Amino acid sequence: MKKYQITEWCHHFIGGHVLEGDICIDATAGNGHDTLLLAELVGASGSVIAFDIQEQAVQETKRKIDACGYAERTEVVLDSHVHMGAYAKENTVSCITFNFGYLPGGDHTLATKADTSVQAIEEGLRLLKKDGLMSLCIYSGGDSGFEEKERILAYLKELDPKKYLVIVSEYYNRPNHPPVPAFVIKL
Template sequence: MKNYQITEWCHHFWREQIRPGDLCIDATMGNGKDTQVLCELTGKGGKVLAFDIQECALQATRERLRRAGVPENYELYCRSHVHMDEYAKEGSVSCIVFNLGYLPGGDHSKATRAESSIEAIEQGLRLLKKGGLMSLCIYSGGDSGYEEKDGVLAYLRTLDSQRYLVICSEYYNRPNHPPIPVLIVRL
């Protein structure tokens, strides 16, 4: 792994998990970088569902995907991630990805919150197929989400260890509240 950014760290594990034809969800599409990677990995026969509450995120993602020339295997929704269970069946999703915090370059008052993120994570865990992967990039520095970070991490500790493997890592020697990468595997 050449790049040590949190998203690249997560992408490494997605590449191990996702196969052409899979169904994947980008629960917080933002500017579409993760959506693009998911589209590339799932291929023409796959499907990517991407969610964000900001119309500007959909526009940025749509443009990114068009420029990248990815397969048209995606559906973009201007809806909260708490609605993803309306678009996929239980046990059908290979990989679900979250970037918690606010849209880079966007309105910081429109950040994810602990209550809705935990609700969406719970839904996502039901949607994952056995062996499925969920990745969380938890950003908490500055004005975004210390409460969300604490709430999500506390919730993850309660997950049944017979059903889920939760791996929480950290950039141990980085200053200024670096993001926390988390992987959850449905057993």
């Protein structure tokens, strides 16, 4: 039986959206799982740009990409996701993934922060093309607190409904502050 972890749930929607030849961004590379999925989906004619501020995350993502033979279609960048606009043009990106919080298995004191996360979402929305999808895995509680979650959700709620469709889901019967999957489609 599937566990329906937040990343699996988001991958389900991403898989039905990304096409061969697309340009995609993994805004928080982490251990490379989203980068790998995107690289598979875009095929040899597409491209993926992955960002992380931690060298450990960049190296692990590169290792996974190289092992699968996707290095030609994937660029892994040691940089903040707030700078993704320097690597992609406006209205060209089909899908952007975010996993907010800290690197699983890494230093919990190094985590995404509310201010830069909202800046990165804003930048990503500018880069998304019409019908482009943004997937956001929002974690809270424990080490990461609640400020980032609250700020991101408040920002998403205020997006112009004529320009964006925002869908926020929740694990309604799971205890201990379960993650929140959210999706934004540029109309």
